[in-house]
Amino acid sequence: MEETSKLGKFTAINEIARRRGFFWNSYEIYGGAGGFVAYGPLGTRLKQNIENKLRDIFVKQVGILEMESSVITPGKVFEASGHVANFKEPMVECIKCNKRFRADHLLEEHAKISSATAEKMSLDEIKFAIDENGIRCPDCGGNFNPPQQFLTMFVTTIGPYAGATGYGRPEAAQGIFVEFNRLFAVAREKLPFGVIQIGHALRNEISPRQGLIRLREFTICDLEFFFDPEKPCCHLLKDVENEVLPILLGETRLKNSEETIKVTVHEALDRKIVRSEWQAFFMAMAKRLLVEIGVPEEKQRFIEKLPWEKAHYSSQSFDQEVLLDRYGWTEVSGHAYRTDYDLSSHMKASGADMRVFKEYDTPVETEQVIVKPLMAKLGPVFKKESAKVGELISKVDPQIIRVAFEKHGYYMAGNYKILPEHVEICSQKIVERGKRFIPHVVEPSFGSDRLFYVALEYAYSIKDDRVVMKFPPCIAPTQIGVYPLMSKDGLDTKALELQKRLTREGFTVEYDETGSIGRRYARADEAGIPLGITVDYDTLRDETVTIRDRDSWRQVRSPIKDLPQLMHLYFQGKINFENLGKLV
C-alpha cells in the first residue's frame, strides 16, 4: 500500500513534469535514450533559479569566483587526476548465463581479498586470483570470461587525424585545477579563495535508471576551495557555528545503525567529527541552500563516507542527503577534503609549478657555513676546467672539506686536488622570506539535476484534488500571473498593461485570459506561480487589484501603483503575503 502511494507521487510528478514542461526523457521520437533528459520552459527556469540561488549563496555571499571550462578534455588531464585509472570497474561475465559481476567484489567475497587490494590489481592478476580460488558464477556455477574494464568516462578523439584521446569530463573540478595558476593570479595571489564551476558533466553509467537522479549527462556544480593547510581556520565560521548539522557517522554505520547525531558546526569541529573548518562551513551553507529550495532541515542529513566508499582523491567525505519519497535518502551534494591531491598530480604530470608562495611574518635568518670557491686562485690552476671545479666544490658539505684539509692538507673533488688556498670557508647569513607549498582543497559538489528533482518533489502538494507546486517564491519559474476577471470590457487591456509594467520591473510574469478565472488559478497553481494578480471591475473604478496567494488561496487588495515595490519586497523575502494589502 505504501509502495503504491510512493509510485503514485513519483508518477504524478513525472506526469505533470511532461505535461507542463518541466522535464522529460530526451530523444523520444527515436525511441529515447537512457540517461538523457530535456528540460522544458518551466523546468529550465526552475533549474536556472536553483543554480542562481547557489550562485547567490556561494558567489555573492561567500565571494567564490565563478569560471567555466570545456567539457571535452585532453586525455592527459584525466590520466594525471587518476580518473583513467579509477573511473572504471573490472567486470567479469559468466560464459553460461551471461551475467556480469564486479570482479573486485567477487574477490572480496570469495577470496578474502580486501577491497583496497582488489582495487589495485591488474586484469591479469584478477584473472589469476579468480582461477586460483576457483571462483565461479554465483548464480549458475559457470566459468567466467577474462575480466574486462568498463570505463565510465565517455571517450572521443580530438581533431580529425591524430589519435589524441579526449574524455567527456565526469566532473567540473579538473577544469578548475588545471587553470589554478591563472585563477590564483586573478584572485590576486591570496589564500584562501574558492572557484566554482557550474556546467555539464558526462558519466557513461552502466545502467542509469533513476530518472533525474542518475543521468549520463548532467549539470554539476563543483566548488574548489583552496587554503593553506597551516592556516586551516575558517574566518567565516562565526556566521554558521550554531547551525545544526544532522550527521550519520561512519562508526554508527558500521554498527548497521542509521541514527544521526545533531551537532552544531562548533561542536562538530570541537569533537573532530568534521576535521576541516572549511568543510564544516560549506556543509552548513549546503544545508541552508536546501532549506531555501524547500527542504526542511529534518529531511536532510550528512552521511560520513566509509574509507572504501570514498573517491580516490578524498581524505574525509560526507554526502548531503535528502529524504525523497521515491528513492529514500538520496545524495544531493558531496563534501570531500581533497587535500593537495589534484594540484600535486597535475604538477607532477605537467611539470607546471602550482605551488603558492607564502611570506613569513618575520623573515627567517639562518647562518650557514658555505664553501666559497675563489675563482681568482682556481683559474690559473685549472684553466678551462675551473668553472666546473668551482661548481663541484660549492656543492660539497663544508664540514667534509674542512676535515679533509685538517687531515690531508687537501681535498679531492673528483680528480681535482683542492688546496685550502683555493677556497674560503665562511659563514653566510641566509634570509628566507617565505616558502612555497601546495594549497589544500575542500570541495562541495552539487548535482544540479538532483536539486531540481528535490525541489519538484518537495513542492508537490494536493489541495482540493488539485496539484499545487509550492515552490519557494525565490525559485519559482514564474513569479506572477496576471489575469483579467473577464476578457472584455477593457479588463484585458488593463491587465496586459499591468503585465508589461511588472515585466519591465524585472519579474517573470505570465498573462492568461483563457477560460474561467478558477481554471486559470488552477493552471497557475500547477505551474507553481506564487502570486496571481486579478484585474476586476473595481480596478477600473479605483485602480486596485486583488493578489492571490498560491498556497492559501487567500486574496488581498492593493493599489496598482504600489505593486512594483510590494512585489520586490515579497520576492526578496522581506515581507509576507499578508503584508501585500488588505485581506478580502
Next chain:
RNA sequence: GCGGUCUUAGUCCAGCUUGGUUAGGACACCAGGUUCCCAACCUGACGACCCGGGUUCAAAUCCCGGAGACCGCACCA
C-alpha cells in the same frame, strides 16, 4: 547487463483473448459562445497504435528482433 511487467493523441486509459469498414473515452489544449474570483456549461476544431521485420487477402491485435519505461537483481569510482 539479467529476469518480470509494459509501450495507443499533450496527459491518463479502453480496444488485443477470437486479426476485418472510420481505433473509442476522459482530461488538457485551440476557436467561438456564456460566465463578476477557484478546473462550471454549450458548440466546434486539432490530435495516437514505440521502431524494424515476418505470417496473412487483411495486423494496434499473432510471431521474431530492437529501443525505451517501470519493478526486482546487479551496478552507482
